[in-house]
Amino acid sequence: MVIYLKAGGELRSKLQPDVDHFTRRVETEAGKPLSDILIGIGISPAFVAFAFKDGQLKRLDYTPSEGDIITLQPPVSGG
């Protein structure tokens, strides 16, 4: 199945977007959690704080569905 990953902030360079400046098309097996999909495309889950889809928080154990557009957000720790 195909999903689309978008990245915010400093994650963009790690995602290597190929659809537009923010988005990467990813082919993956159905039933895989997001954390495994990230590892499969070479992104350590430690570089992703959380994700969201349609305005709702999605944790890294979320299992995407065909055509999902998921935005990844980096850890942000400064003050």
Next chain:
Amino acid sequence: MLSDKEKERYSRQVLIPGWNQEKLKQANVLVVGLGGLGSASALYLAAAGIGRLHLCDGDRVELSDLNRQMLYSESSLGLLKVEEASRRIGALNPSVAIVRHNAYLDSRNAAEIIAGCQVIVDGLDSLEPRFILNQESVLRGIPYVYGAVQGWQGYAGFFHPPQTACLACLLRPGAFKPDRVPVWGVTPGAIGLIQAGEVVKWTLGQNPSLQGRLLIYDGASLSFEIISVEKDPACPVCSRA
């Protein structure tokens, strides 16, 4: 009761529908961390007339702080942040009572620092003490106004379990952190002021806009996105409280 001077000082904001200056005067607000976020939130909360500001930081002012920490100036270098912040805030609004905690928040002193406060503002610069603050806020039922920044990006949220999720529903330990977090002044300024606004809304008895939600700010593209943060049934903090 507001003095004549206070009535004059706040005369423009009391014109805002729903404003209640007396409620702000009665408020006890804790700002933990007096860096970029804490500088912005503490200054604006003081200017707005929060009655008692509890300030917590164990650090001293360094030259590399001055690009973003607007509480300080070159004459502050080497001095305790909590003392300099108190002086600056006192000069801005002497009617604000300041409670100083010259300490880094940790699991041993958190309960003492938070005691007597009605709302917590996060001005911290690392995740570990944020989890301590979050845990204390859940245990005591005190709202926790989260903020964090890096580069051009910032997050802000208002967590108040059991009505909302908590920080541990959003984040888990173990995230990557660079040795030196890149940051410039506008990012913590923007997020710190949003935090201050949420504190004031809550103090006035209004619903904070970020209650159970997270603002994702990206100054590079100037985008603001707000997402819902649902409670995590497996949250190690608020699901057990």
